[in-house]
Amino acid sequence: MGVVGLGTMGAGIAQVCVQAGVDTVGREVGDELAERGRATVERYLARGVEKGRTTQGEMDAALGRLRLTTELDDLAGCDLVIEAIVEEIEPKKELFAALDRIVSPQAILATNTSALSVTEIAAATAHPERVVGMHFFNPAPVLPLVEVVRTELTDPAAHDTAYAFAERIGKEPIRCSDTPGFVVNRVLIPLLNDCVRVLDEANVTPDDLDKAMLHGTRWPIGPCALIDLIGIDVHVHASEALWESLREPRMAPPPRLVAMAKAGLLGRKSGRGFYHYDR
Numbered sequence: 001m002g003v004v005g006l007g008t009m010g011a012g013i014a015q016v017c018v019q020a021g022v023d024t025v026g027r028e029v030g031d032e033l034a035e036r037g038r039a040t041v042e043r044y045l046a047r048g049v050e051k052g053r054t055t056q057g058e059m060d061a062a063l064g065r066l067r068l069t070t071e072l073d074d075l076a077g078c079d080l081v082i083e084a085i086v087e088e089i090e091p092k093k094e095l096f097a098a099l100d101r102i103v104s105p106q107a108i109l110a111t112n113t114s115a116l117s118v119t120e121i122a123a124a125t126a127h128p129e130r131v132v133g134m135h136f137f138n139p140a141p142v143l144p145l146v147e148v149v150r151t152e153l154t155d156p157a158a159h160d161t162a163y164a165f166a167e168r169i170g171k172e173p174i175r176c177s178d179t180p181g182f183v184v185n186r187v188l189i190p191l192l193n194d195c196v197r198v199l200d201e202a203n204v205t206p207d208d209l210d211k212a213m214l215h216g217t218r219w220p221i222g223p224c225a226l227i228d229l230i231g232i233d234v235h236v237h238a239s240e241a242l243w244e245s246l247r248e249p250r251m252a253p254p255p256r257l258v259a260m261a262k263a264g265l266l267g268r269k270s271g272r273g274f275y276h277y278d279r
């Protein structure tokens with residue numbers, strides 16, 4: 001299989017594939033970025049060895065299955081290519097049109113987009129019936145869910161093959177159609193936005209709101225801690241995308257989050273969001 005883009009998600013997806021025994025070609029735009037992708041995979045595999053989840057031999061074998069390239073043509077032999085490049089429609093459309101010309105007629109092309117239209121990406125190719133969404137969650141090696149997304153144009157056999165592949169690499173796939181936010185983000189984004197609005201409406205502190213959801217509903221993590229983990233900017237961006245497609249007020253990012261993003265309070269990654277973090 002092939003992975004295009006070895007950033008946060010692509011490196012994680014590549015890791016899951018090589019660990020499951022699948023030969024994987026990872027494509028980046030430059031050698032340095034490709035090496036950075038390999039280093040990410042290696043670092044996380046090494047952590048698995050330290051924690052006793054995998055052996056040094058298994059780690060070496062997994063790394064040996066990862067081949068890096070900067071040439072799209074090197075993906076010609078792949079049966080499945082998963083795209084995980086920047087979340088922008090034009091580069092994705094361009095990439096899928098090119099991949100469609102390179103891979104064999106039986107190959108499946110999947111996008112890991114969170115918020116863009118899989119249908120629009122598929123329509124940029126000459127064979128939209130082979131295009132699906134495979135939406136992994138961050139961190140991909142840790143979270144089991146993959147939303148396997150069909151468009152109006154997807155061949156059911158291609159959808160089934162993508163689903164079976166997700167199972168083969170040890171994930172817990174679900175089937176769904178191409179609608180804004182698919183399943184999890186469609187539910188989670190307005191819910192988290194409600195939580196932020198409640199902070200001001202109920203005059204409750206982030207700490208107490210998180211405590212309420214942990215102890216009143218047994219959420220595994222409080223909403224403010226979760227937004228800090230996701231990244232305030234990422235959450236605002238996802239909310240805006242859902243708001244633009246659905247025009248439902250609950251989807252729109254709460255002004256408090258927009259202000260935090262503008263102030264550089266991005267959560268864990270910036271050291272401060274709803275909470276302070278040692279970096």
Ligand SMILES: NC(=O)c1ccc[n+]([C@@H]2O[C@H](COP(=O)([O-])OP(=O)(O)OC[C@H]3O[C@@H](n4cnc5c(N)ncnc54)[C@H](O)[C@@H]3O)[C@@H](O)[C@H]2O)c1
Nearest residue numbers: 005007008009010027028029084085086087112113114138
């Ligand atoms: N980060 C998340 O939490 C998350 C979760 C689920 C899905 N996604 C989706 O996954 C995709 C990637 O997100 P990310 O967070 O990994 O981004 P990222 O910025 O960490 O990585 C993107 C990588 O793609 C590379 N790239 C760009 N154009 C390329 C091309 N034409 N060919 C090869 N490589 C190219 C970049 O150099 C970069 O390394 C996006 O569509 C995003 O919406 C992200």
